[in-house]
Amino acid sequence: MTAETRRPETVVAEHDWRLAYSRRLALTDFVVIAIAVTATQVLWFGASADGVAFRGNLDFLAISYTVVSVILTVCWTAILGIYGSRSDRLVGTGTAEYRSVVDASLRIFGVLAIVAFLLKIDFSRGYFIVALPLGTLALLAARWGWRQWLNRRRARGEYSAQVLLVGSEVSVLHTATELARHPQAGYHVVGACVPSGRVADYIPGTNIPVAGSVDRVGFAIEATGADTIVITSSDELSPDKIRELSWSLEPGRQHLVVAPSLTDIGGPRIHTRPVAGLPLIHVETPRYEGFKRYQKRIFDIVASALLIVLSAPVLLTIAVVVRLSTPGPVLFKQERVGLNGSPFRMLKFRSMVTDADALIKDLEHSNRTEGNAVLFKMKDDPRVTAVGRVLRKFSLDELPQLFNVLRGDMSLIGPRPPLQREVDLYESHVHRRFLMKPGITGLWQVSGRSDLSWEDSVRLDLYYVENWSMVGDFIILLRTVRAVFASSGAY
Template sequence: MTETHLPTSNWRRAYALRLWISDLLVLVWVAYGTQIAWFGAGEAQIAMRDDSRITDISYWVFSGALVVFWMWSLSFIDSRSYRVIGTGNTEYVRIIDASFRLFGLIAILAFLLRVDLARGYLLISLPVGILVLTLERWLWRQWLNAQRSMGRYAARVLLVGSETSVAQIARELQRNTSAGYQVVGACVPSGKVASTVPDTAIPVMGSVDAIERAMFATNADTIAVTSTDELPPSKVKQISWNLQAGRQHLVLAPSIVDIAGPRLHTRPVAGLPLIHVETPRFSRGQLFLKRTLDVSASAVGVVLLSPIFAFLAMSIRLSSEGPVFFRQIRIGRSGREFTMLKFRSMVTNAEELLESLQRERHEQGIDSGNEVLFKMKNDPRVTPIGRIMRKYSLDELPQLFNVLGGSMSLVGPRPPLPQEVEQYATHVHRRFLVKPGITGLWQVSGRSTLSWEDTVRLDLSYVENWTMLGDLAILAKTAKAALAPGESAH
């Protein structure tokens, strides 16, 4: 049997083993590398206090023990569990948590046992170990995501529920292949075998009473219950009881999407697993942290990028008539207007040409795929230097001054035009709970190829689930997205 067609439990064990081996190699390199860098290749002993009855220990032995206990800590906290690999920040958070707990315990024991450990050795090995472990796991994740994009190393999921809920969950899972769920079939109330779920290519394997047969036919290893309209609690329990422990899994997929992280809490009450969804709120501490990141990072960015600013300004001035900067009124936090800065990438009469372009495309029956935002490939209004700037999002750089001024943030929803806001549905105004951003989920998830529905979904997901780690992850992804060919959002 090839690795591509390994049963679920087998590929999970195989991937966990690969992580275990690579973690071991990384920690051996970190522990002994730090020791040699700090003490040299000679024999170094841990200094004991005079009244200590413990025999002196060589740092060669201590480094080996550190590797063993570090590996144990990573296993104890389930950092290699299939539940955290492939997507989200939980895997990295667990690595950091386990590492700090281990080194904290070492410091406490050293104090209680009156052992003089070299502080430099510990202070170097901890951050270096976390950094290299995280990089190693990130590299494995890229490999895993590539495999999952080809349908490998993923749980084979059978969706159970109403046709509407099945279609909704299926679209979300198919949108994010890195999550590791490959939908192979569905059981719906109608149970029309040989048909497909409306608006999807998912085959219907039978009714909700044919789950066992459907799992066998599709070789599914995971059941995802998308709604309980046709499934009383006793039926859900029966499904879970019939699953093979450790090899088959049951997932309850509520129809609330784009809500995650700290807003979700599961609390058992009288035998009922109640899911608490907190309303989004932004404390003064959160706002202070976000503003601190904005000011410090944008200030550093302006200083480091000043040569690029000067080069682009000169290129714009020499290549076409008009000002270097393009100023435009946008809508910011709480619906307030502000002037957004960009390097001018279009001809000076671009706004005057917009209406005629929209009318021409409408007459030709061309649909942009976004009913609110105007998007056009090979826009004739874009200058040659502007096309290069847009390809790498360089035209957005002056917005660092907007961030310093407080009208924008580094990360946030896309800043809309006033005429766009006039077309907003009521719920879309929730975007204004935070400052608009230079980049955001919309920027790293498709940019100008997104539909309006997807743009709103990503913006509201960001607003309602904001975290500092999420901002840092988006900033990291933005650097990668900016280097990929494509046009920036207008």
Template sequence: MVSAPSSISSSTRVPRAPDRWRQRYARRIWISDLLVLIWVVYGTQIAWFGLGNAQVSIREDSRLSDFSYWLFSGGLVLGWMWVLSLIDSRSERVIGNGNAEYKRVLDASVRLFGIVAIIAFLLRVDVARGFLLISLPMGVLILFVERWLWRQWLISQRLRGRYSARVLLVGSESTVAHLARELQRTPSAGYRVVGACVPSGKVASTIEGTEIPIMGNVNAVDRALIATGADTVAVTSTDELPPDKVKQISWGLEAGKQHLVLAPSIIDIAGPRIQTRPVSGLPLIHVETPRFSRGQRVVKRTVDLIASLLGVIVISPALAFLAISVRLSSDGPVFFRQTRVGLGGKEFSMIKFRSMVTNAEELLADLEKQQRDAGNEVLFKMKDDPRVTPIGRVMRKFSLDELPQLFNVIGGSMSLVGPRPPLPKEVALYADHVHRRFLAKPGITGLWQVSGRSTLSWEDSVRLDLSYVENWSLVGDVVILGKTAKAALAPGETAH
């Protein structure tokens, strides 16, 4: 039975004025999109035809007459802006986080040029192919750069608490606390929690483990929105919130200014695996089981092989310099080989530049007794490991000791991007669900490295590895590789 509405002790607050940041941000992107497209399209025209009055030629059997490329370029710019608006590429639902914004820009651009090609064919219009072939990729590339720059600016604003949705959480105290912690961990996503409504409705108290005020019970959402100035309601699971109540909350929101977000209990599931299919008025969320088709494996292996071969060729002088440095700085072999567990749970020999003294394995047992990080019962980590040599410390700081793993990638035992390659003794302590990480080849880098490296807890390391395995995409690999290059330049040691 749903409890009666409870009063909000903060009712004396003055309602916060609506924040128009979404409109301002979309307007700024619109203006910069227009400037970019004018520069690209007219710049391509001038580079291809010069400053003269070149004409778009019309075939003799057409009823149309020739017209200037200056006019055609203007129409192309307006059409490009139009399709970018139609596909909602500036919507607050896609800006600031994820790849959806870039996908929409690419989709709109390709569709536009397809339409232009069809119209030109039907109306017998001869448009210079070189002009179109340069405008499309150049326009998409510069739009990507422009949108990325705006995203960096938006993220910097969000880290200061601005340009974010003000979120009111509704649900049980445990689910609300979990969602609040996740949103606070990633302020760049643009969700700032300002209050919560929970079944107990303990007004003037806060959600356990956070500073988020409780604004009342689940029937006090309307007044909580006014008191907090929230523009987004995020509903999590609770037995006190029947489907009809969620519908009432939705009806009470102001269209276009207030938003409803449903947070299901499933986590770390993303991409094409999630599909919403309405059945008898019910928005059923279908979550496909992770599948790795032969085509996906071929694509990933091809990219790994080509990129690693090119990488070895390009950095061969650096590899030679590091090998000589290791050999001259301490006694022992240049390379360190260690047994790790890879695809399907099979063991393989991982190659690295030796960064420790030769008897490092013998000293490990004593170090494990002296220091074990809290919350990480499986993975041994030590910031100031006394076994590391001076040259090894420099290599570890910039992840240079892992460069020989490119040969593992060429040999097929590893991938450029994938889960962290574990030791056999770590695998022996795995829970059953952790073995799902062996569905993919281990990687030189991965989500585990670009999301905290050696500072991650064991639970977070497992969560990131399983998230990667279950949501793999080629675009995701490219993003991780880009972040790895940035993370490698930051001081710190990788998780070994």
């Protein structure tokens, strides 16, 4: 599509989605905060409330809590915008948007507390103690709802930055593949500029059209209607050309992004530091010792012990059902490879016939046809019992692994615990997953479980090991609940 045939309203729509979505968030924030603050006032004071009391020389002022609620609602909504919680660079993916909402909420209440102290105002402490968590939780729930709506739109290429990739064919293909994995991030590739510049061609293996050579980026922008230019490699572009390209972009509507040759690196490990005009990117080396490891272990002990106590009736019921349904032991014990490559005995409720291991050789050809040469997984494994299918569907067969966590062999969240025969097929870099204990759940479980390819399973495990954090663990736990009930990839 040329610049002449591209309809102006299309360009405007692609540009205005950021403003339109920000306005929707602002309106929703205002409504949610107003409801939360009003509900707090009614719950705490009833239908009528006394005015705010002032001490000292300000006691002639009289302000009702209704006025306070209105001021709080307006200020709270405003500070969410001031702190950039509605920025198009935050919404749609990651935790930065949620952190921004929480940070802005804490700051507005901190400012009010300081003002109340300096002016000696007798605010009702209970009013603010209730309003802060209630309003913050309501805001987070509303933002989550909007994110689900936005992700559905972005999966169709809408409400996204229109991206033109510039670089070598190899780097363009790599970047396009990674962006396609995460459409919720809001980068929709509409074209590419590569050294060959054959306009009639496509990037091999994709439907991304070649919009020109790296020397004709300006024409490619007009032809594709791109509003974001992503430089995937700089060998073909000198620093002067990149600088000239940045100067040629329309301020506020067109954006320049430089994608370094780094993938699967978590945000907290990346720090940008401009030095002598050079945007240096510092990538911290992951560390797995000290307080961070103790922090994770303490959480595992407390959480696993609590879950064992709470799930005791379920554990007992499943044990009885498994024992009565088919002959054989209740628990299935299997040697897996754990921290630093050390073997351990993993516990599960038995979901297969007792001679399952002896039958695996006869079924290996089926595993190869399903496209995974390392992991053995079948959707209709004949070795699984009727009770076992139900247990696997909702991951109930994995509950005994809580005892592995309590004992220290496993963690609640971590890489998938592999078999020794799988480890024997590992490439050298895959052994980095043994830097952390295997988990009952992890990124592999909340991202598709058995439906994942071997490459995706490895990528997710290594991403977790390289970028572990307690906040990330809590997010995975929340996603696990949804994955268990959805039961996708469970077989």
